[in-house]
Amino acid sequence: MTTGLLLTLAALAVVDSTSFGTLGIPVYLLLAAERSPVTRLLVYLGTVAVFYFLVGVMLMLGLSTVMENFGDALHSRTAYWVQLALGVALFVLSFRFDPKRRKKLGKPERRFEPQPGGPRAMIVLGLTAGLLEVATMVPYLAAIGIMTTSDLPVMQWVPLLATYVLIMIVPPLVLLALRGVVLGWLDPKLERLRTWMIKHSAAAVSWALAIVGFLLARDAAFHLFFR
Template sequence: MDLLTDAPLGLSLAALALLDGLSIGTLLIPVFLLLAPRLRGGRVLLYLVTIAVFYLLVGVLFMLGLVNLVDVGRDFLGSTTGLVVRLGVGVALIVIAFAMPTGARTRPPVHADAGVAGRATSAAASRHVVSGPTLAVEAGAAGAAGAAGAASRGGRISRWRDRLLSDAASPANVMAVALAAGLIEVATMLPYLVAMGMLAEADLAAPMRFAALAGYCAVMIAPALLLLALRIVAAPLVQRPLERLAA
């Protein structure tokens, strides 16, 4: 903390903004959206702009003298009622996502093939004596079934993402997710709170203070914007790193 207070204000704010840029709302959710098979750059950009504007508005309220706003929010979100509200917001987002119209659903052929292969393997096992090769085949089938179950569980979140990014979903849904992420995180983002305190105490004119706040929010989403740009122009290079980060 002494290092931040001793450094120039601009450098301190930039460092804090980059730390804020590594949070779930400003980086991990955008990364998960970037991993969609069909990239919707406009939706990802809308998400990032929305969450940046949210933090900008909260910062403006802070600068205008509502200094207890963040403290009250932090106390509220840390209370039992706050935890219930956060849980309710999460459940509501999931319900809304699954209720989004997505058109006709088709069962992936791999599921049908897996079912046919499983029945064929079972029938073969009942007609023949179990041998070494048969055991190997059955073990492979069991492993494939386990992998399919894990993929199905992970696929629920992927389907939520695909619904959010589908043409049938309204852009307002993306904005709602961004606002919910901001509301849940704002009272727990220590770098943001420190930066707002530094700006409030800085000897700057109001226009400069608000300009610095806007720059702070822009730097917050800069890492995700960079990943979005790389995903567009160099998808093969960033696909695996994004997958590891999302995992």
């Protein structure tokens, strides 16, 4: 396990922490009408964290099986060229999510405003958010792929995966703690953050694709040209 690997995983986790499911929905829950959002937010974040962790474990075990059968092929120069091409493709694809380009194409803006409820509703909301994002959580899938190709033993990738998931939910927990201390000062700023996230959601997707594409391309280029 290298420092470069840890920094790459940390960077991907930070990108994941800014997704709509891990930051946007918690902001909505914090600004809901009820006076105490603590319980519902913690239930929601706990559901999201457990969902992501279990999906990660299943993916790691599945990819580990693939690595046992095709490990040599996946570490070949051909495989790294494919990874480099994928990284470049994701980076180029990020430009297609530019809000200005979407506006030129005349596509309507998509908005999603979750409705707060009790613990059961928050579990359902967390699972729904996870299922909706599972096909598009590119940073998380990239992190799983990097950990798998690094040939980490179970005793290393399990705590790494758990740490990754915890980093993902740190921002809303920080906001929750701050709100408990400076309620009147923070709420207007959260409202502006919610408005900003709605306005720039497409740009966030674009940045996520660009960052993940860069990290994949960088990792492949290192193995192809610098090892």
